[in-house]
Amino acid sequence: MKVSQKGLYALQALMMLARRYRQGAIRIRDIAYEENLPEKFLELILLELKNARLVESVRGAKGGYQLKRPPNQIFLSEVIRTVDGPLAPFADGAGLQHLIDSDKSHRQLYSVFMDVRNAAAHILENTSLADIAGDAPPPDAGKKKHRGRQSAEH
Amino acid sequence: MKVSQKGLYALQALMMLARRYRQGAIRIRDIAYEENLPEKFLELILLELKNARLVESVRGAKGGYQLKRPPNQIFLSEVIRTVDGPLAPFADGAGLQHLIDSDKSHRQLYSVFMDVRNAAAHILENTSLADIAGDAPPPDAGKKKHRGRQSAEH
């Protein structure tokens, strides 16, 4: 898995929206300005995130973007998969499994790739925007934060 | 981290050389034929692996390539770093650490990236060619293989 510049922009924008959660729609221009991102490029990214149901938009004057779910229910894995594709270092989870099953002479190699994918997935599927957004007023305050990582009860 | 087609070719070639360890130099053509890799492209890859001291070459007639160290002392992390760059999903380990130290408002995000990098590194730095080469006659036979992964005593 590789996080591109675009992926980083997406995460930065979402962190900003997480900090502003429940403050209504934020204009693209404001996100771009505050996070110092190229505005027109950010437009495309937000559109992609909207199609992936991570954010929602309000059109017209007074419009903008906001998170579609609370920050502690949006996971980094979703964001990265949306903008940068599968978490696996080669192919994707299903593709790797197929290779493991079908390519006898390299299955051990692909199994290692699968291990790497699973390790990355374990981290990214258990880290939410709330965990990394920083100085946000969380919807329900006062939950013990085991060293700053991990979130979303369960 | 992303493993490219080229990276996969490199690993396949090295697995083949691991299986033939101590059988002398193997011709590029034979590696390409047996692993079904594009010959001229493989040339460039092997040159890169040679510069990284993972293999050594014998020039002239009867020449070819062989591993520079025993299969259980060549780790997947070295191969991937050589042909596909850093294991981190963004930038590299040092770059991430610098960002964590300097970019206050995003340090938690970069810390997650660092966690992902560390998880990948832990796997790939502890898996050797001997672990994945398969039906090879290992230099010293009969060592318990904990589920087929992990190697190199320590």
Place this chain on the structure above:
DNA sequence: ATTATGTCTACAAACATGATAGAGTATGCC
């Protein structure tokens, strides 16, 4: 209506990827 703002399509420069071609160099062997 006018203004503000998201939506959508097209375009493009720069770079990365996955190769191929061919001249050059070293070695084994007769």
Place this chain on the structure above:
DNA sequence: GGCATACTCTATCATGTTTGTAGACATAAT
């Protein structure tokens, strides 16, 4: 020595991806 064999090195190239920019269009508030 001279030929055949193989690695070495540089150049080239087609294609795709990345990182944007531009501009026309649609929608909503006032």
